[in-house]
Amino acid sequence: MKNMSKGTELSKGLYGGILDIDNAGFSAGVELLNFIYGVPEDKMLSPSTAPAPIKHGHHQARQLAYGLDGIKDRTGQIQNLRNMLQGESAEVVLGKLFASLQIQPPNVKRTTDSGWTRKPFFPFTSSLIHWDIKKSNENVERVWMRGGGALLHKILRDDPNSSRLENIRTGFKNLYTVAGGSALDRLSKFFRSESPRVEADKPDEIESSSRANIDNFEDVYRDGLLNILEHKKLTTVGKVEALVNWSAIWLSIMQYRRSCSEVENKLLSPIVCDCATSATSIRRLARRQFQNAFSIIQKAIDTHNKDKFSEIKAGQKNRIRGFFPSTASAVGLLNAYTGNRYFTLKVNALETIVAALVPATEEMPFAEFVDQILYLNLGIVVSRGAAKSAGLLDDYDGTIFEENEKGLATQMKAAGLLTTYSDATQMISFRR
Known part of the structure; x- marks a missing residue:
């Protein structure tokens, strides 16, 4: 070009x-x-x-x-x-x-x-x-x-x-x-x-x-987009809103994943999201995880094909890096655009992820949502099971992830995305 x-x-x-x-x-x-x-x-x-x-x-x-x-x-x-x-x-x-x-x-x-x-x-x-x-x-x-x-x-x-x-x-x-x-x-x-x-x-x-x-993560975007377009419970406006939000969520996570592949030899560091109902040690971890993700993106930008791009000014690199927090905060993966930032899952992000990745015609067990959809598909850690799979329990107390998972369930129930049945079964579906 x-x-x-x-x-x-x-x-x-x-x-x-x-x-x-x-x-x-x-x-x-x-x-x-x-x-x-x-x-x-x-x-x-x-x-x-x-x-x-x-x-x-x-x-x-x-x-x-x-x-x-x-x-x-x-x-x-x-x-x-x-x-x-x-x-x-x-x-x-x-x-x-x-x-x-x-x-x-x-x-x-x-x-x-x-x-x-x-x-x-x-x-x-x-x-x-x-x-x-x-x-x-x-x-x-x-x-x-x-x-x-x-x-x-x-x-x-x-x-x-x-x-x-x-x-x-x-x-x-x-x-x-x-x-x-x-x-x-x-x-x-x-x-x-x-x-x-x-x-x-x-x-x-x-x-x-x-x-x-470039990688299989593109299929996550394609499958999510198709699920939104074929959704029977979403209005036209709901589909367009989910489509726009899903595009932004996927791009921000993709930027982080491909940066990890660039600097960590394809080792993906998980995104720990604070979903607890009050400020706890999980928030400090989510804050450190954001700082780590931001530094990985910067490192990838600094080291990619360094001989060819050695003369690029810092301002140009910062524009590329700035896409991540600006987009993540806009779609609810980050608590704020500036200030004391940490990964989270706001209601708009949760609604979009459910619309994109939970089959439109059926309910999904909450445990499957946190471990399969959030962790395996998107690399987001909320639950103890996901933390164990990510190797985080060697350094952190598993109870903080249990409380985090409970906080997510409370938030999704309030948003109408989670239903608790009489036998205590928790199921996820889109009910707008």
């Missing part, structure tokens, strides 16, 4: 695609949907054809969400928009509506005025899917969607399991059938059609140069 920065090359060499603090959080999932729905249906997730998606800016709706009074009218477009609305009331109502549909970027303070181009819409309907807008010239081009979604798209379309790929493709084709034609869909479709868009004349270079089938 022409003009590829050394930092971009380094990220692709380590992780298969571009991970950067700018595309942290939910950007990858939103970018993925741009690739899925930006091409004709017969080209969706084509293994043989690199995508050249249409990229919509959604300028008008995003300007309304920000507030037209705060935008400099460079070309008369704001006045044209006001003329079209024919009244201040419509401007106010539509502005509040579209503002309620936006995603708060994980590394931007809510009190910061980041301008009208920074916050994307959550893709509740297919007509809310849009690309980045560059602030300086208001052109439709990459700014925050740096390539995390491109990597996910490459992983999906290069699936060696053709049956699973076809089922995923069918799931995406059916995803928005219920929401399509709704009042919100018609409204957002109108404003999107009135805004600039870019029709590519060649395949997306970042997607084409991303690498798939």
